[in-house]
Amino acid sequence: MIRPAVIEDLDAICDVHARARATYYAGHLPADAYSGPEELERQRAGTARAIASREHTVLCATRDGRVVGFAVVGARFDEDKLFHFHIDPEVWRTGAGTALHQECVVVWRAAKLTSVRLEVFAPNARARAFYTSQGWEEDGREDDHVLMRLRLPAGD
Template identity: 40%
Template sequence: MIRTAVPAEAERVVALHARARATYYPDGAPQDGTDWLAAWRSAIERPDGHVLCVVEQGRLVGLASFRTPEGAPVHTVKLFQFHVDPDHWRSGIGTALHTACVEQWRADGRHTAVLDVHVDNRRAQAFYARQGWSPDPENPPAEGDHHLWLRYAVPGERPGKERGTTGE
């Protein structure tokens, strides 16, 4: 089942986040002082954001956090976090969760989604490519940056275009 996360699940969300994130850091996830419990509580409680979670047999096995980032066009959404429990990789959970995100973006009137992915996270890069994400031409990689920016065109009709017209 895919549904909106609730504040009481924040500790479970942090645990899944840590398990998934640790897989793409060869020496373990860096400890940068981030209070992930506070960060996830904030994400779950934000009125301008969404945290979707996948629950199977009472266990949290996937999650996605997204919202319009500060200063971005109103029709753009940023996927801040997207994680599937490593024990459930290649089971279809990620694809189902991505589909749920796209449905929400479409319902919210979003046209474009962006994300950044760690350069060492090849598994995630391949997953996003299969979903239709591509390198963001407006954010090419900077020298020494450890993240790649990707862009996704949210399918659906655009406001102001009539069906059957070219828009020219």
């Protein structure tokens, strides 16, 4: 099930975020950079702000009442960007990511967007393959990130 996040989801979202990030940053960045107390608090505060914001939509993927994924979408630099899209590694390849992505597309189309962009940590080949399977195309590189773009079909 995909639904809007509420502030009561914050702990579960932060847990999913920490587990997911550890799968692709480990071995590439120092642990404090992605799981140190300061970084975890920064991520928590940012997610809480996004949930409370009118400028962002935060979606949760749930299974059996448990948050197993989340996405934060919102405007940045005059174009919409998917800020975060994370699925609990325990449920990878079960359809949760695809369902969550489909709902992100619904949000973007409702906003009448024709194109959206995101950044993916370059060594995260699994995520890049997932986005490619959803129709995203590489659109450049920026430091250690791959920029990707999804062109959205015009709505009715």
